[in-house]
Amino acid sequence: MADVKPLVEVRGLAKHYERRGNPFVRRRGASDVVRAVDGVDLTIRRGEGVGLVGESGCGKTTTGRLLLNLIEPTGGQIVYDGEDLSTMNTTQVKEFRKRAQLVFQNPFDALNPRFTLYRSLVEPLANAGVPEDEHETRILRALERVHLRDAERLLDKFPHQVSGGQLQRIVLARALVLDPEFIVADEPVSMLDVSVRAGILNVLREAKQDLGLTAVYISHDLALVRYVCERTVVMYLGRVMEDGPTEDVVERPAHPYTKALVAAVPTPDPQQEHVALPILPGRPDATAVPSGCPFRDRCPEAHARCAEEVPAAHEIAPGHVVHCHLFES
Amino acid sequence: MLLETNDLTIGYRTASGALRAVEGVNLAIPEGEIVGLVGESGCGKTTLARSLIGVMAGNASIERGEIRFQGRDLVSSGARYWKDRRWRDIAYIPQSAMNSLDPVYRVGDQLLEVLIRRGGMDRAKAKRRAAELFELVGIEANRLRDFPHEFSGGMRQRAAIALALALDPKLVIADEPVTALDVIVQRQILDTLDDLQKRLGISVLLVTHDISVVAYVCDRVAVMYAGKLVEEGSVDTVLGSPVHPYSMGLMNAFPDLGRASRTLVPIEGAPPDLHDPPAGCRFAPRCPFVVDACSEPPAIESVDETHRAACWRIGEAEALRKDASEVTTWQT
Numbered sequence: 091m092a093d094v095k096p097l098v099e100v101r102g103l104a105k106h107y108e109r110r111g112n113p114f115v116r117r118r119g120a121s122d123v124v125r126a127v128d129g130v131d132l133t134i135r136r137g138e139g140v141g142l143v144g145e146s147g148c149g150k151t152t153t154g155r156l157l158l159n160l161i162e163p164t165g166g167q168i169v170y171d172g173e174d175l176s177t178m179n180t181t182q183v184k185e186f187r188k189r190a191q192l193v194f195q196n197p198f199d200a201l202n203p204r205f206t207l208y209r210s211l212v213e214p215l216a217n218a219g220v221p222e223d224e225h226e227t228r229i230l231r232a233l234e235r236v237h238l239r240d241a242e243r244l245l246d247k248f249p250h251q252v253s254g255g256q257l258q259r260i261v262l263a264r265a266l267v268l269d270p271e272f273i274v275a276d277e278p279v280s281m282l283d284v285s286v287r288a289g290i291l292n293v294l295r296e297a298k299q300d301l302g303l304t305a306v307y308i309s310h311d312l313a314l315v316r317y318v319c320e321r322t323v324v325m326y327l328g329r330v331m332e333d334g335p336t337e338d339v340v341e342r343p344a345h346p347y348t349k350a351l352v353a354a355v356p357t358p359d360p361q362q363e364h365v366a367l368p369i370l371p372g373r374p375d376a377t378a379v380p381s382g383c384p385f386r387d388r389c390p391e392a393h394a395r396c397a398e399e400v401p402a403a404h405e406i407a408p409g410h411v412v413h414c415h416l417f418e419s
Numbered sequence: 420m421l422l423e424t425n426d427l428t429i430g431y432r433t434a435s436g437a438l439r440a441v442e443g444v445n446l447a448i449p450e451g452e453i454v455g456l457v458g459e460s461g462c463g464k465t466t467l468a469r470s471l472i473g474v475m476a477g478n479a480s481i482e483r484g485e486i487r488f489q490g491r492d493l494v495s496s497g498a499r500y501w502k503d504r505r506w507r508d509i510a511y512i513p514q515s516a517m518n519s520l521d522p523v524y525r526v527g528d529q530l531l532e533v534l535i536r537r538g539g540m541d542r543a544k545a546k547r548r549a550a551e552l553f554e555l556v557g558i559e560a561n562r563l564r565d566f567p568h569e570f571s572g573g574m575r576q577r578a579a580i581a582l583a584l585a586l587d588p589k590l591v592i593a594d595e596p597v598t599a600l601d602v603i604v605q606r607q608i609l610d611t612l613d614d615l616q617k618r619l620g621i622s623v624l625l626v627t628h629d630i631s632v633v634a635y636v637c638d639r640v641a642v643m644y645a646g647k648l649v650e651e652g653s654v655d656t657v658l659g660s661p662v663h664p665y666s667m668g669l670m671n672a673f674p675d676l677g678r679a680s681r682t683l684v685p686i687e688g689a690p691p692d693l694h695d696p697p698a699g700c701r702f703a704p705r706c707p708f709v710v711d712a713c714s715e716p717p718a719i720e721s722v723d724e725t726h727r728a729a730c731w732r733i734g735e736a737e738a739l740r741k742d743a744s745e746v747t748t749w750q751t
């Protein structure tokens with residue numbers, strides 16, 4: 091694997107927001123800076139499916155938007171296929187926007203409610219300057235990928251006239267219509283019912299396989315990430331805690347936070363054990379990130395060093411990295 | 420049975436005509452058990468749950484049926500009697516309870532209000548009880564002075580549970596209590612509910628669309644589809660050997676962290692519009708096992724003493740379960 095050049099290389103990525111909130115609402119010990127993403131290193135190889143997981147507010151969406159160059163980082167660097175995103179010129183940015191696509195969590199955010207579904211699908215093609223005589227074939231091909239039944243009948247409709255599952259397929263088709271090589275899907279099924287969700291997950295899996303897509307899936311649902319991603323990255327308060335093959339991360343979680351996260355997921359098995367969660371009470375607050383390891387105030391294994399030093403990346407198996415002092419060799 | 424509905428049927432008047440959100444439902448909640456109510460969005464879970472406390476939307480009405488609480492029908496007992504049962508006997512935690520606390524009052528004051536107004540306690544006693552309730556749900560009593568915005572989502576959900584438990588109800592109805600929460604918080608809330616149920620011996624109706632949540636805490640489960648109860652039984656039986664094709668479909672569509680390799684099986688299609696549901700079995704348009712008989716609505720029938728389902732092909736469940744696990748079965 092080492093000889094394959096990565097598609098995306100992220101070093102020390104940070105995004106901090108200034109907070110202009112109501113001072114009376116401010117929590118004790120909080121600062122004015124929201125550390126949404128706080129020093130993320132990430133390497134994404136071509137054709138890889140990477141799941142970004144972690145609790146609400148840990149920086150998943152922000153990371154996704156940074157990867158797509160939709161917002162500007164406060165620090166660090168993203169190199170996409172050899173080009174630094176921050177130094178791309180307008181032509182390069184335009185090209186990048188074709189190659190990299192976002193799939194929204196809420197289909198209603200992705201589609202203009204006053205456009206027919208057809209118009210929503212044509213729009214990216216027109217914007218990208220794809221010749222008009224190619225539009226129809228491109229759209230039909232994308233619709234086939236997402237297995238939208240009755241597509242012809244549906245395309246004249248408006249978003250509110252079709253079901254959530256159909257809409258999410260259109261949103262996916264819209265992301266695929268430009269034949270991207272990289273997609274970031276932010277909670278692509280969280281708004282959908284279980285029975286419909288399965289279909290979309292299968293489409294995602296297939297699209298990735300058939301098109302050789304490189305994909306980042308953002309989700310707080312580990313079971314879903316396990317289903318579609320061969321690699322899983324666990325985030326906590328803007329940092330990566332663990333990064334490794336999904337199988338290893340789920341079956342043999344190493345980081346104390348990953349252990350708690352995996353243990354917390356209920357399964358459809360009525361006989362599952364009820365074990366105490368290995369985590370201390372509290373909640374992550376991006377305006378008051380602890381010194382050293384950001385997880386240390388909830389970590390059952392925290393020791394003196396954890397407050398003093400940010401843990402380095404320790405590779406515990408090939409491609410499996412843990413940011414925790416316990417793994418100092 | 421602590422609570423039992425008989426042929427419960429609830430309609431809404433809407434701009435586009437009448438709609439039956441709950442039809443002919445016989446739900447049973449035994450004493451001291453947690454009963455899960457599952458089904459996809461719009462199938463009538465909230466409508467059913469809210470009807471049990473007699474607080475429904477203005478355009479809703481109970482068209483027929485009974486709600487028997489400790490043997491007495493609430494529907495025919497009059498609004499007064501029903502209202503007296505609320506909080507005291509049957510408490511309700513609304514969907515999005517997290518946002519249902521009044522933002523301008525301290526959380527503790529909202530609790531005191533219920534204890535004093537509804538429970539008739541004097542202020543000193545109510546304060547002691549409020550502190551006790553907070554401890555019970557795992558929030559420190561000194562946080563009673565906080566405003567709702569000072570609480571995290573999980574704490575707000577705990578406060579809503581404390582509020583529901585204020586007057587020692589026998590039955591707590593919790594509508595999607597963990598849906599918007601992160602797994603760790605979700606797990607803590609479920610453990611709290613489970614623990615309280617055991618310690619206080621109360622019954623809980625837990626509305627959810629998440630089968631894993633049912634598997635984790637519930638004793639029994641009722642599955643709804645398009646306004647009707649389609650299967651009901653112990654969690655072990657219904658999740659382990661479902662006999663209704665919809666329940667089979669739900670189990671096969673659900674991602675399981677413990678079993679990664681299994682291919683998920685989608686249920687093709689979408690639930691019917693309740694303004695105009697199919698005349699026969701409501702699941703028929705999506706059901707891969709449909710036969711001629713399905714053009715008539717199947718009644719809910721006993722599979723065994725504690726397990727019931729509404730499907731014409733109950734007797735063949737074992738063979739159907741096998742077919743239901745294949746993606747191709749559903750792609751007709």
Ligand SMILES: Nc1ncnc2c1ncn2[C@@H]1O[C@H](COP(=O)(O)OP(=O)(O)OP(=O)(O)O)[C@@H](O)[C@H]1O
Binds near residue numbers: 124147152153
């Ligand atoms: N535009 C913004 N201005 C200020 N703060 C922001 C902004 N966007 C995000 N944040 C903050 O940054 C942190 C990370 O947010 P982000 O949306 O990336 O989290 P997430 O992991 O995607 O969470 P969720 O699971 O809830 O979607 C949070 O504390 C959030 O409140």
Ligand SMILES: Nc1ncnc2c1ncn2[C@@H]1O[C@H](COP(=O)(O)OP(=O)(O)O)[C@@H](O)[C@H]1O
Binds near residue numbers: 458461464466476478
């Ligand atoms: N106030 C209302 N007026 C009209 N229709 C409603 C109202 N509330 C719910 N409904 C309809 O009743 C059906 C059941 O809704 P609900 O009980 O909220 O389902 P669930 O809780 O299972 O998602 C849906 O078709 C919904 O659109």
Ligand code: SF4
Binds near residue numbers: 703710729730731732
């Ligand atoms: S009654 Fe018929 S259509 Fe309905 S679930 Fe059973 S087999 Fe399917």
Ligand SMILES: [Mg+2]
Binds near residue numbers: 150151152276
């Ligand atoms: Mg997000």
Ligand SMILES: [Mg+2]
Binds near residue numbers: 465466514
């Ligand atoms: Mg509901």
